[in-house]
Amino acid sequence: MAVDRSVMFTGIRFPNPFLLSSAPPTESESNILRAFDAGWGGVVTKTIGLHPVVNVVGAKAKFFRTGVDDALISMKKRPGAALHSSWNWELISDKPLDWWEPRLRRIKSAYPDRVLIASIMAGSGSDKELKNWQTLARSCQANGADGLELNFSCPHMDRKDMGSNIGKDEELCSVVTESVKEAVTIPVWTKLTPATQDMVVEAGACFRGGADAVVSSNTFPSLPIIDPDTLEFEIHVDGFVSTGGLGGPAILPISLANMARMCHAFPDKAFSGIGGISTFAQALSYFLLGCGTVQVCTAAMLDQAVGPNLIKRLLHDFDAFLEQHQSDGWKSLESFRGIRRNRVVAQSEIRRPDSSEYQGGYEPVEGYAPPDDVEVTS
Numbered sequence: 001m002a003v004d005r006s007v008m009f010t011g012i013r014f015p016n017p018f019l020l021s022s023a024p025p026t027e028s029e030s031n032i033l034r035a036f037d038a039g040w041g042g043v044v045t046k047t048i049g050l051h052p053v054v055n056v057v058g059a060k061a062k063f064f065r066t067g068v069d070d071a072l073i074s075m076k077k078r079p080g081a082a083l084h085s086s087w088n089w090e091l092i093s094d095k096p097l098d099w100w101e102p103r104l105r106r107i108k109s110a111y112p113d114r115v116l117i118a119s120i121m122a123g124s125g126s127d128k129e130l131k132n133w134q135t136l137a138r139s140c141q142a143n144g145a146d147g148l149e150l151n152f153s154c155p156h157m158d159r160k161d162m163g164s165n166i167g168k169d170e171e172l173c174s175v176v177t178e179s180v181k182e183a184v185t186i187p188v189w190t191k192l193t194p195a196t197q198d199m200v201v202e203a204g205a206c207f208r209g210g211a212d213a214v215v216s217s218n219t220f221p222s223l224p225i226i227d228p229d230t231l232e233f234e235i236h237v238d239g240f241v242s243t244g245g246l247g248g249p250a251i252l253p254i255s256l257a258n259m260a261r262m263c264h265a266f267p268d269k270a271f272s273g274i275g276g277i278s279t280f281a282q283a284l285s286y287f288l289l290g291c292g293t294v295q296v297c298t299a300a301m302l303d304q305a306v307g308p309n310l311i312k313r314l315l316h317d318f319d320a321f322l323e324q325h326q327s328d329g330w331k332s333l334e335s336f337r338g339i340r341r342n343r344v345v346a347q348s349e350i351r352r353p354d355s356s357e358y359q360g361g362y363e364p365v366e367g368y369a370p371p372d373d374v375e376v377t378s
């Protein structure tokens with residue numbers, strides 16, 4: 001029996017739930033066409049803005065790798081070292097809106113069955129900036145975007161009224177979402193930053209503003225390592241560095257924890273999961289927590305820039321998973337979405353050992369000091 005890979009997410013039908021996130025893989029028409037050709041169900045464009053964007057001199061992104069036998073985490077390439085994370089301080093698209101407009105139209109007409117989400121960003125300091133959000137939103141809708149993703153999450157914008165500074169402010173999250181919703185009819189997603197106390201607060205604010213989905217998340221604020229020989233940061237300009245964003249395998253468990261809290265707080269809302277995904281098993285964790293789609297950046301960058309092999313593996317393993325569970329009556333992602341949402345509970349709700357097994361915290365455990373020689377009473 002043929003499996004059904006398609007999903008309905010925020011009213012949009014996706015041929016499969018795997019998207020390229022807003023980042024270098026989606027920075028150009030040719031990349032996006034190659035991505036669709038390879039099989040991605042949707043893309044979120046590199047974030048489009050109205051203000052001038054000038055990136056730093058030199059590399060905008062690099063990759064940390066770590067060895068099997070050493071604890072070294074370094075951007076220096078070493079044979080046998082495995083990917084640890086990506087680090088970037090790249091700003092949003094440096095191409096203006098009128099560069100994107102004809103490209104959005106051409107992409108959509110070349111692949112009408114794939115989903116094109118436009119990521120947009122403006123400021124938040126004035127009514128004029130709210131109008132800028134609306135201008136961007138209307139234009140992307142008019143030029144064929146199926147939906148919008150509001151970037152409330154870039155951790156290293158040059159302007160203080162933009163990016164993650166919006167995502168850290170509950171009120172701004174609501175106000176900006178609401179004004180974009182007033183301007184367009186297509187679904188509006190909001191992409192949040194993990195750099196807040198509790199993302200549930202900002203997710204709630206976005207939903208109150210009318211968001212159709214919350215996307216979690218962007219990269220984590222972080223610094224490159226200092227090289228012990230040169231005493232310079234592994235990536236710098238004239239010896240200086242600012243915080244950038246960490247992505248890739250290192251952030252998977254932390255992103256899952258944030259997602260679990262939000263899916264639990266808003267079980268009926270739509271979530272798109274991002275963070276450290278390179279295999280179907282990793283995407284599955286997000287689906288089981290309640291996500292209806294997932295997005296990938298770092299792993300795709302390292303696979304011919306748009307992830308052609310990666311998407312083939314994701315689709316193959318998704319099909320195999322659905323086939324394996326046909327006897328459970330599972331027909332599509334919807335059959336198992338969210339079935340582990342309620343398994344994340346407070347620590348106090350986790351069962352303690354029976355008193356006969358329980359040694360009062362003196363059990364020998366790998367990674368901990370050996371237990372003191374105490375008498376254990378049962």
Ligand SMILES: Cc1cc2nc3c(=O)[nH]c(=O)nc-3n(C[C@H](O)[C@H](O)[C@H](O)COP(=O)(O)O)c2cc1C
Nearest residue numbers: 021022023047061088218247248275276296297298
């Ligand atoms: C070089 C680079 C540029 C990025 N640019 C954007 C951007 O313009 N807009 C955005 O919303 N996220 C941007 N991101 C964040 C990614 O879309 C994604 O949220 C993040 O990398 C986590 O996913 P991953 O673990 O699969 O890499 C960028 C990430 C990288 C590495």
